[in-house]
Structure formats: C-alpha cells, structure tokens
Amino acid sequence: MRGVVPREAEFTSRLRSAAVAARVGSWLGVCFAIAFVTGLISHYAQVPDQPIPFPTAPSWGYRLTQGLHVATGSAAVPLLLVKLWTVYPKLFAPLPRPSRRGVLTMLERGSIGVLVASAVFQLATGLANAAQWYPWAFSFRTAHFAVAWIAIGALLVHVAVKLPVIRAAWGSDVDSVGQDRPSATRSGAVSRRTLLRGTWIAAAAAVVTTAGATVPLLRKVSVFAVRTGEGPQGVPINRTAQAAGVTADDVDRSYLLQVVGPGGTVSLTRDELAGLRQRTRDLPIACVEGWSAGATWSGVPIRDLLDLVEAPRGSDVLVVSLQRRGHYGRTVLQGNFADHPSTLLALTINGEQLSVDHGYPARIIAPNRPGVLQTKWVTRLEVMT
Amino acid sequence: MRGRLALGAVGVVVAGYGVWLLVSRSSTDQLRSVVTWLVGGVVVHDAVLAPLVLVAGWLALRPLPAWVRGPVACGALVLGTLTVLAVPVLGGWGRRGDNPTLLDRDYVAGWWVVALVVLAGVVVGCLVVRSRTTGGHHGARSGRR
Incomplete structure (x- = not known):
C-alpha cells in the first residue's frame, strides 16, 4: 500500500x-x-x-x-x-x-x-x-x-x-x-x-x-438569509439598547440633546425637539453585513439644529451617543451629510415614536450612509472646527 | 509578456500592502488568530472537504447508470455547496437573546426545503435525460448537435 x-x-x-x-x-x-x-x-x-x-x-x-x-x-x-x-x-x-x-x-x-x-x-x-x-x-x-x-x-x-x-x-x-x-x-x-x-x-x-x-x-425564498426583514416597528435591529449598554435611566425625562457650536450651546428636551419643524423622509437603513430595510422617518433636519448654534455650512459634526458598549459611540457626520436636507435627527419611524432599540429618544438618519454611522441614542452634536 | 509582468508586479505590491495593513494594525495575538484561520481554511478544504467529496463521488456516482449521473451530480453540487454556505446560519452561533430580529428563521427547515427542491430537480432532470435518450445508443450525448 x-x-x-x-x-x-x-x-x-x-x-x-x-x-x-x-x-x-x-x-x-x-x-x-x-x-x-x-x-x-x-x-x-x-x-x-x-x-x-x-x-x-x-x-x-x-x-x-x-x-x-x-x-x-x-x-x-x-x-x-x-x-x-x-x-x-x-x-x-x-x-x-x-x-x-x-x-x-x-x-x-x-x-x-x-x-x-x-x-x-x-x-x-x-x-x-x-x-x-x-x-x-x-x-x-x-x-x-x-x-x-x-x-x-x-x-x-x-x-x-x-x-x-x-x-x-x-x-x-x-x-x-x-x-x-x-x-x-x-x-x-x-x-x-x-x-x-x-x-x-x-x-x-x-x-x-x-x-x-x-x-x-x-424574502420568502431566501431560506438562508440572516434576517427576514421583520422587526419591531417594521425594521430589524442590528444592536439593541441592552447590547449597547443604554439603560432606561439614560432615556427618561431627564434626557437632553446638547448642540454645541460657534454660537454657544443649546440644550433641548425631547418635547422641545418634537416642537421644532419636522421633516419626513423615506430612507433605507443598510448594514455593512448586507441586510437592509426601507422605512419612513421623521424628525428635525440636522441643518436646522446646526443653525441654532450658528454653524457655518460644510462643518463636520461630532455625533455622541448614550451608548456605553461597542464601537461607533462617537461618529463624525461629514459636512455634506450634515447640510443635506434629508439628514434628520429622527424621532419617529414608520409613524411611531422610535422604540428604544431603534434609538429613542433620537437618532441620526441620512441618505447613502453605512448603518453603523446612523447613530442611535444621540445626546450631543458638536460642530467640529 | 510585458503586460503580464506589469500585472504580476501590481499584484505583488497590492498583496504586500495587505500584509503591511495586517501586521501594522494587529497585535501578536490577533495576528496569530488570523494566521490560524488562513492556514486552517486551506487545511479544512484540502485535507477534509476535498477528500470527502472525492470519496463520496467515487462511491456514490460511479455505480449509477449514466442517465442518472448528470442530474445527481448537479443536485449534489448544488446542495453540498449551499450547505457549506449555510453553516453559520444553520449553527446559529450568532443568536442573541436580546435581539430576536437576527437569524430569525428556522434554517434547518429551510435546508430541508432546499433539499426537497433539489431532489425534485434531480428527478425531473433524470426524466428529461431518459426521455431524450430512449431510442438512442449513445446515452445523454445523442441529443446534442
């Protein structure tokens, strides 16, 4: 042999x-x-x-x-x-x-x-x-x-x-x-x-x-797809609040959004955010892992918030999340995205208030942007100089 | 020849950049893990998967009558490669209790559906080959040209 x-x-x-x-x-x-x-x-x-x-x-x-x-x-x-x-x-x-x-x-x-x-x-x-x-x-x-x-x-x-x-x-x-x-x-x-x-x-x-x-x-025939596309409020979730270390205390009535720019700092409660001019957009959320889903989002245009602190057009914005665990807790929203009329600090998804896993109290949604940069649980927008 | 040399040289530079990226951005432990997976992938294919397919093909395919072989081989190819593709979802190791929207299908049931569809395709394929070859003496080849 x-x-x-x-x-x-x-x-x-x-x-x-x-x-x-x-x-x-x-x-x-x-x-x-x-x-x-x-x-x-x-x-x-x-x-x-x-x-x-x-x-x-x-x-x-x-x-x-x-x-x-x-x-x-x-x-x-x-x-x-x-x-x-x-x-x-x-x-x-x-x-x-x-x-x-x-x-x-x-x-x-x-x-x-x-x-x-x-x-x-x-x-x-x-x-x-x-x-x-x-x-x-x-x-x-x-x-x-x-x-x-x-x-x-x-x-x-x-x-x-x-x-x-x-x-x-x-x-x-x-x-x-x-x-x-x-x-x-x-x-x-x-x-x-x-x-x-x-x-x-x-x-x-x-x-x-x-x-x-x-x-x-x-969806019906993709028996090996990593997601069915179903989820709370009609959209799957990549990372839950629990996985990101966001607790109920973080998102209760004490929540404030801080916007920091050349004109000073503006603090807004969620009710005050909801009182600003709202805009509605149909935008997909698309993950690098190859899943995506379309949704209707409404919220405050980021540019409107930047105007409150006199940020010049084209300014990059540092977006800070409440999340304690994992990457992408601090992301940069480039000037062209920040100024785009479809870039929102979203408060609702498909007509409902965001659930905490979708980023309640407020999240970024922008066109043509990686899902990991559609930052959830946003607590601070800081104009970068 | 000059074009091929240039292409090869570009390839060496591109791959070299990848090695530099890997080495400069990884700790020793991470690098060891990458090398394990690089070598492990080759070993699993060359020393486990390929010999298994070789033996399975020899044992299962050769004894079959010629008109069945084509459809059966294609069916095995489709089901086998799809099974390899589906290993991460079939295992479901990425499932997390806090996120029911991830890996939210019954993948084992899905695999059986695929297997049944493949089986149906094999049966239909066999019948087609059979109907084409009845009356001819050269097996599946008689229908061509």
Missing part, C-alpha cells in the same frame, strides 16, 4: 481541466472584483476625515453596493469550491528540481497557496460576520480589509501567470482537450457542460437563498 496521499497522475478525469477551471475561475474573479470594490466603498464611507466627500446621493447607493458585496461573496462559495475541485490534482504535483525554472514554479505555487488561503478566509469570515458569529481573536473589520488586499494581489499575480491558459480556454470549445493534464484521459462521471451548468445553478441559488436580507422580493 502506497499511503493515503495520491499522486497527480492518479487523477484521470477529464473534468478536472483548465477548460473548466478557466471558465469557473473567470466568474469567480468577477465576484471577487465586485466584492473588493464594494468593500472599499464601505471602508471609505466610514473614514471620518474624507479627502473627497462620500456622496449623499443616491440615497440607496450604500444599500445597493453592500447588497452586491454579500451577494457576490455568497455566489463565490460554490464557484470557489468547484474551482478548487477542478485544480485539486495540482496540489499533488511533484516538486520541481532545484533550478531557475524550479524557483519560479515554487514561487507560483506559493502565490496559489496565498490566493487559496486568503480567498477561503474572506468567504468564511464574511459569512460568519453576516451571521454575527465571531469565533476568532482578531478584529473582523481590520482582518477582512487587510486580507482583501492580499487576496486581490494574489489574484492579479495568478491572472498574470495564467493569462495564456485563460485565453486559450475561452478561445476553444469547453470539451477541447488541448490544455488537459497528460493523465486526464478518462471521461468524467458527467460532461463538462453538465458540471458547468450545475455550478451556475449553485451560484445563482446561493444568491437567491441569501439575498432576501436586502431584496424584499426575495
């Missing part, structure tokens, strides 16, 4: 071919590219000090890009698994002899190792994060962002190395054996076309069964 580790030559199926790998890999590359770009958009949206202001329009932009981020990541799961299946024999290819060419081969195989490790890492951590499951010791945001760059870099190297193979594969019939490994001589259990068809169905099914968290039309 030869041991359990197979040799490359023992994989004889014609299914494990560059013709299949290039086709699946190309779509996988497209998914990773979209996920990378939409991920960068989300990270940039969360940079407090933006050289180029993040746009306030369209109001559904963040919802769309982050829905795409999670959808392409989900579609990538079947694509990556099939891709790795087709190239699995290469894992057992004999190591090259020491030579100049051998060194290049080893470098190339090393880059594949980096690509596979970072790709699996991105999909695994992204899916776990969407389900708010954190079985690790690192910061998800830092690691997922850094490894994204590693994955895309390794992908570029891989495309550079394989470009002739990819071109030849797309340029010839899927059943062409021109680029097959010498040992891949037996027809597989199914045809290549069948394998590819199954892969596309699986990728589409991955999107349909998860995207209901952000596409209302799919």
Whole structure:
C-alpha cells in the first residue's frame, strides 16, 4: 500500500481541466472584483476625515453596493469550491528540481497557496460576520480589509501567470482537450457542460437563498438569509439598547440633546425637539453585513439644529451617543451629510415614536450612509472646527 | 509578456500592502488568530472537504447508470455547496437573546426545503435525460448537435 496521499497522475478525469477551471475561475474573479470594490466603498464611507466627500446621493447607493458585496461573496462559495475541485490534482504535483525554472514554479505555487488561503478566509469570515458569529481573536473589520488586499494581489499575480491558459480556454470549445493534464484521459462521471451548468445553478441559488436580507422580493425564498426583514416597528435591529449598554435611566425625562457650536450651546428636551419643524423622509437603513430595510422617518433636519448654534455650512459634526458598549459611540457626520436636507435627527419611524432599540429618544438618519454611522441614542452634536 | 509582468508586479505590491495593513494594525495575538484561520481554511478544504467529496463521488456516482449521473451530480453540487454556505446560519452561533430580529428563521427547515427542491430537480432532470435518450445508443450525448 502506497499511503493515503495520491499522486497527480492518479487523477484521470477529464473534468478536472483548465477548460473548466478557466471558465469557473473567470466568474469567480468577477465576484471577487465586485466584492473588493464594494468593500472599499464601505471602508471609505466610514473614514471620518474624507479627502473627497462620500456622496449623499443616491440615497440607496450604500444599500445597493453592500447588497452586491454579500451577494457576490455568497455566489463565490460554490464557484470557489468547484474551482478548487477542478485544480485539486495540482496540489499533488511533484516538486520541481532545484533550478531557475524550479524557483519560479515554487514561487507560483506559493502565490496559489496565498490566493487559496486568503480567498477561503474572506468567504468564511464574511459569512460568519453576516451571521454575527465571531469565533476568532482578531478584529473582523481590520482582518477582512487587510486580507482583501492580499487576496486581490494574489489574484492579479495568478491572472498574470495564467493569462495564456485563460485565453486559450475561452478561445476553444469547453470539451477541447488541448490544455488537459497528460493523465486526464478518462471521461468524467458527467460532461463538462453538465458540471458547468450545475455550478451556475449553485451560484445563482446561493444568491437567491441569501439575498432576501436586502431584496424584499426575495424574502420568502431566501431560506438562508440572516434576517427576514421583520422587526419591531417594521425594521430589524442590528444592536439593541441592552447590547449597547443604554439603560432606561439614560432615556427618561431627564434626557437632553446638547448642540454645541460657534454660537454657544443649546440644550433641548425631547418635547422641545418634537416642537421644532419636522421633516419626513423615506430612507433605507443598510448594514455593512448586507441586510437592509426601507422605512419612513421623521424628525428635525440636522441643518436646522446646526443653525441654532450658528454653524457655518460644510462643518463636520461630532455625533455622541448614550451608548456605553461597542464601537461607533462617537461618529463624525461629514459636512455634506450634515447640510443635506434629508439628514434628520429622527424621532419617529414608520409613524411611531422610535422604540428604544431603534434609538429613542433620537437618532441620526441620512441618505447613502453605512448603518453603523446612523447613530442611535444621540445626546450631543458638536460642530467640529 | 510585458503586460503580464506589469500585472504580476501590481499584484505583488497590492498583496504586500495587505500584509503591511495586517501586521501594522494587529497585535501578536490577533495576528496569530488570523494566521490560524488562513492556514486552517486551506487545511479544512484540502485535507477534509476535498477528500470527502472525492470519496463520496467515487462511491456514490460511479455505480449509477449514466442517465442518472448528470442530474445527481448537479443536485449534489448544488446542495453540498449551499450547505457549506449555510453553516453559520444553520449553527446559529450568532443568536442573541436580546435581539430576536437576527437569524430569525428556522434554517434547518429551510435546508430541508432546499433539499426537497433539489431532489425534485434531480428527478425531473433524470426524466428529461431518459426521455431524450430512449431510442438512442449513445446515452445523454445523442441529443446534442
């Protein structure tokens, strides 16, 4: 008996071919590219000090890009698994002899190792994060962002190395054996076309069964969506008051909103806020984890509050929450968002007073903005100079 | 060739930036955890998942008659990959008592629905292949061209 580790030559199926790998890999590359770009958009949206202001329009932009981020990541799961299946024999290819060419081969195989490790890492951590499951010791945001760059870099190297193979594969019939490994001589259990068809169905099914968290039309069929879209007052909750350490005492009658600016400090009770000019807007709340929901919000335009303290237009505003636990207790509302007529200090949601889990007494709602920056339990707005 | 070299060089710089980001923004413990997950993912795939699929394919697919194989393989591919995708929600480890709006479905029931839909698809696929191939001598291939 030869041991359990197979040799490359023992994989004889014609299914494990560059013709299949290039086709699946190309779509996988497209998914990773979209996920990378939409991920960068989300990270940039969360940079407090933006050289180029993040746009306030369209109001559904963040919802769309982050829905795409999670959808392409989900579609990538079947694509990556099939891709790795087709190239699995290469894992057992004999190591090259020491030579100049051998060194290049080893470098190339090393880059594949980096690509596979970072790709699996991105999909695994992204899916776990969407389900708010954190079985690790690192910061998800830092690691997922850094490894994204590693994955895309390794992908570029891989495309550079394989470009002739990819071109030849797309340029010839899927059943062409021109680029097959010498040992891949037996027809597989199914045809290549069948394998590819199954892969596309699986990728589409991955999107349909998860995207209901952000596409209302799919809610009924998205059996693996992290949220049904239901929740108190018609909107799901990302973090409850309890999880954020906000207590009943914080939000009782003693609550005051302080607005601090060049013209001094203005303190307002919730009743006084409700007595100011109210504005109503339909805006989505969209989370980086790929779920979103639309709602009708009403409250005081932030710009009206800034006018009370004579804040010049374009001023960034520091938003301070009552929350005691977790990140995003102090966020920056950039000048272009603060001045936008749809940016509100919301007091109601879908016609009802905000529940405490939705941010009672008052919360920020702004167009095209990451959910984590739609700060709840706002107690202080401070004009930054 | 020059274009490919340039592309590869850009890739090395981009990946290098990622490594720098990771190292400069993580503590030693965090870094150790990242490396564990990077290596762990490869090990779980290459040493556990892939061999399991290999053995399952060999045991389950080869003995089947040719006209059943295509639909069964596609069904297994769809259900298998969707199951991997659904591991975090099936496990429900992220559930929190204070937030009933998160992971608010019966995901195990959802998995059975998916399994039944896939099974129905496999049966229909088999019938289609069967009806196409009756009378022909070359199995599923006879219908093409």
